[in-house]
Amino acid sequence: MQTLILTDIHGNLPALEAVLSTPEAxxxxxxxxLGDYSGFGPNPLDVYQRxxxxxxxxxxxxxxERLHHMExxxxxxxxxxxxxxxxxxxxxxxxxxxxxxxxxxxxMTHGTPGDPFHLIDGEEAQALLPALPEDxxxxxxxxxxxxxxxxxxxxxxxxxxxxxxxxxxxxxxxxFAVLRMAKGEPSITVHRVPYDxxxxxxxxxxxxxxxxxxxxxxxxxxTMTRGLPQYMLRLVDHVKRTAAPLGLSLGDQQxxxxxxxxxxxxxxxxSREFWKEVLS
Numbered sequence: 511m512q513t514l515i516l517t518d519i520h521g522n523l524p525a526l527e528a529v530l531s532t533p534e535a536x537x538x539x540x541x542x543x544l545g546d547y548s549g550f551g552p553n554p555l556d557v558y559q560r561x562x563x564x565x566x567x568x569x570x571x572x573x574x575e576r577l578h579h580m581e582x583x584x585x586x587x588x589x590x591x592x593x594x595x596x597x598x599x600x601x602x603x604x605x606x607x608x609x610x611x612x613x614x615x616x617x618m619t620h621g622t623p624g625d626p627f628h629l630i631d632g633e634e635a636q637a638l639l640p641a642l643p644e645d646x647x648x649x650x651x652x653x654x655x656x657x658x659x660x661x662x663x664x665x666x667x668x669x670x671x672x673x674x675x676x677x678x679x680x681x682x683x684x685x686f687a688v689l690r691m692a693k694g695e696p697s698i699t700v701h702r703v704p705y706d707x708x709x710x711x712x713x714x715x716x717x718x719x720x721x722x723x724x725x726x727x728x729x730x731x732x733t734m735t736r737g738l739p740q741y742m743l744r745l746v747d748h749v750k751r752t753a754a755p756l757g758l759s760l761g762d763q764q765x766x767x768x769x770x771x772x773x774x775x776x777x778x779x780x781s782r783e784f785w786k787e788v789l790s
Contacts (some may be wrong), residue, residue: 512537513613515670515687515698517544517652518571520598521551522613522674522734525684526560528705529673535690537720542611542689545571545620545650548596550730550742551674552713555599555615570607571620572627572653577605581662587761589746592723615647616689616696622651632658632674635667648696649686656739657685670700675730678738682707707734711788720785725766728781736776 514535529535542565549571561568564625573596580597600626609626611618620626622638630638631654639662642649649667656678657671671678671685678685683702690697695746711731714720719727725745733741745759752772753765770781777784 511539511691513689513691514541515556515618515650515689515729516541516547516566516673517670518546518672518674519557520542520546520573520672520674520730521547521550521554521557522684522705522710523551523553523560524707524709524736525674525705526568528703529684529686530560530702532686532701533623534699534701535686538688541566542618543568544618544624544650545569545607546652546672547571548577548600549573549608550726551593552710552717552719554596556602558600558603567611568607569611569618569620570609570626574605574607576625581718583616587694587759588723588763588766589749589760592726594595595717595722597717599756613689614647614691614696615696616650616691617642617646617648618650621653623649627653629653631656632660632667632669635669635775636660636662636682639663639665641666648698650689650698655733659700659756665700668698668700672770675733676737677700677733679737679739681735681737683737710734713787718789725770728784729776732776738776741776742750745773 543566547557552612559673577597580594621628647665651669655672657673658669660667670687673684676683687698687700712728729742729745749769752769758765
């Protein structure tokens with residue numbers, strides 16, 4: 511039996527369709543999404559509907575969990591504009607997904623078994639493996655967009671990397687994995703497939719996201735096309751450092767506009783210049 515494992519699609523429909531068109535994916539009997547199928551990208555509803563059409567098992571990611579709380583004051587700032595838009599797109603859909611999924615000796619979750627929203631790397635995964643129940647041979651997780659693999663005494667932990675926002679510096683590649691079960695014994699292979707990020711850019715403009723959250727969408731596109739590790743967090747940290755001396759907060763649009771002018775954008779363009787060129 512073969513299972514297609516997807517994680518961190520982040521509303522990137524072209525990347526998802528590229529994965530589903532591969533022979534490896536088409537040979538699978540079921541699909542499991544490890545969470546964060548929404549957030550950042552311009553097609554969260556299309557991705558959700560594509561997954562449900564495949565009868566996929568969908569686990570809860572931090573981006574889906576956050577959508578349950580968008581009405582709270584904490585999410586009223588400019589920095590959450592894209593998340594609020596995502597919530598409107600997925601309004602009325604079933605977002606109550608499980609946090610873990612077991613398949614024999616395989617445990618799947620978004621972050622870690624004890625905390626699905628905890629971000630770990632391969633080194634921490636290696637340290638956590640011996641503490642897991644003895645009947646777990648393989649853990650598969652996402653959350654961290656950078657892929658890793660860890661092994662301890664015959665047990666393994668695999669993160670295939672983000673399907674929609676892979677951060678391994680390859681750029682314009684979608685990651686996925688195939689889980690095989692043979693006589694109860696699991697094995698997993700990780701794959702990459704190219705996709706066209708220009709389609710994502712076109713969808714951003716079609717949805718007017720370039721006017722709603724131009725800086726965030728600029729960073730999302732650069733992450734997709736260049737695979738830049740932690741690029742979104744680097745932008746947010748820069749905005750925080752810019753805002754503090756001015757008496758502004760991360761939720762102030764003015765802070766983002768000022769920070770946009772001094773952030774070291776990987777393409778050498780401010781967001782204002784980038785979208786002007788895209789639209790010309």
